[in-house]
Amino acid sequence: MNPTPNLPDLHRRRIVRAALAAGAGALLGPVQLLAQERALRATPPVALGPFYPDRLPADEDADLTAVAGRQGRAAGQILYLSGRVLDTRGRPIPGARLELWQANAHGRYIHSADGEASGPLDPNFQGYASLRTDAQGRYRIKTVKPAPYSGRTAHLHFNVEGGRVKLTTQMFFEGERLNERDGLYRRLGREDRAAATGRWEERAAGMEEKALAAAWDIVLSLG
Numbered sequence: 558m559n560p561t562p563n564l565p566d567l568h569r570r571r572i573v574r575a576a577l578a579a580g581a582g583a584l585l586g587p588v589q590l591l592a593q594e595r596a597l598r599a600t601p602p603v604a605l606g607p608f609y610p611d612r613l614p615a616d617e618d619a620d621l622t623a624v625a626g627r628q629g630r631a632a633g634q635i636l637y638l639s640g641r642v643l644d645t646r647g648r649p650i651p652g653a654r655l656e657l658w659q660a661n662a663h664g665r666y667i668h669s670a671d672g673e674a675s676g677p678l679d680p681n682f683q684g685y686a687s688l689r690t691d692a693q694g695r696y697r698i699k700t701v702k703p704a705p706y707s708g709r710t711a712h713l714h715f716n717v718e719g720g721r722v723k724l725t726t727q728m729f730f731e732g733e734r735l736n737e738r739d740g741l742y743r744r745l746g747r748e749d750r751a752a753a754t755g756r757w758e759e760r761a762a763g764m765e766e767k768a769l770a771a772a773w774d775i776v777l778s779l780g
Contacts, residue, residue, distance in 0.1 A: 597645045599778040601749040603727040603741055606714055608666035610658055610685050621657075621683040621700040631682035633662025633701035635768040638728075638755065641694040642719055642775045649694025650777065653719035657698060658685045664706035675706060702730075702769060710735035710742060713755075715775070722777045729754045730771070752776065 616625040623630055642653040660666050663676030667684035682701065690696050705711045713728040729742055731754055736742050745753060755773035764770060 597643060597647055597776045598748055598752045599645055600717075600724060600726050600752050600776045601745060602725055603745075603753065605725050606727075608658070608660075608668040608671050609714070610667050611669055612667075613687075614667065614683055614685055616683055617685060617687040618683075619686050619688045619696075619698045621659075621686055621698070622681075624681055624683050627681055629681035631661070631701050632679050633682075633704075635765050636700050636702045637697070637761075637764060637768060637770045638700065638713070638773060639695070639697040639770075640755075640773040640775065642690045642696065642717060642777065643694060644719075644777055644779045649690070650719040651690055651692045651694055653690045653694065653717060653775075653777075654687070655689070655696055655775075656685070656687050656716040657700070657713060659700065659713045660703040660706060662701050662704055664704035676704070705733075705735050708740065710739040712739070717775050717777065719777045720779060722779055724775070724777060726753060726775070728773050731756050 614624070621631065622635060642650045642655070644650060658666070661676070661679045661682045661684065663679065665671055665675040665678060667678070667682075686698060686700075688696060688698070700713075703711050703713065710733050711730050715724075715726050715728060717724045717726070727741065729736055729739075729750070742750065742753075755771040758770040758772050760768055760770050
């Protein structure tokens with residue numbers, strides 16, 4: 558597993574950026590600010606990949622660290638991911654459907670074609686989730702940080718459906734040293750990379766001591 562970025566340093570940089578943005582906003586009129594709010598960049602499509610589950614697990618809830626009927630917990634560093642599904646004007650999309658699938662902490666998917674060479678299966682890791690956003694367009698997932706594997710940096714796969722729009726994409730992690738070596742990440746332009754990257758957050762009360770927390774908004778272009 559890759560080293561986790563220095564979260565306090567990232568936090569300080571965000572504070573500085575927020576202060577600069579606030580200062581700039583004070584110089585803009587309300588029409589300009591409204592135009593900025595409407596100019597969210599749509600989350601870019603990224604390849605489905607070969608390991609969308611060929612057999613969906615019986616347990617598909619938003620907690621991938623435990624499997625119904627089993628007492629154990631998934632191996633690896635717990636990751637809490639939260640965010641919203643929005644349109645490009647910043648309006649939440651309630652009831653949007655999300656599918657998440659990913660490699661486990663050893664770098665292996667639950668797909669039957671991903672063999673032992675990728676690492677062991679984890680019987681306590683669900684590997685897939687299906688969920689919907691709430692009335693404010695919010696979602697929250699508990700999982701583990703996936704391991705990178707040959708040719709790929711750590712990432713999560715998503716299918717998102719809101720209204721008539723369907724998006725297949727992948728989320729990358731802020732500060733991962735292997736991002737720049739990942740072929741799919743490198744194909745994205747600078748703005749699309751930012752739109753496809755989850756940002757580290759401070760742990761909230763009640764999270765496990767060594768858990769990670771990240772935030773990522775998914776923006777759909779509804780046309």
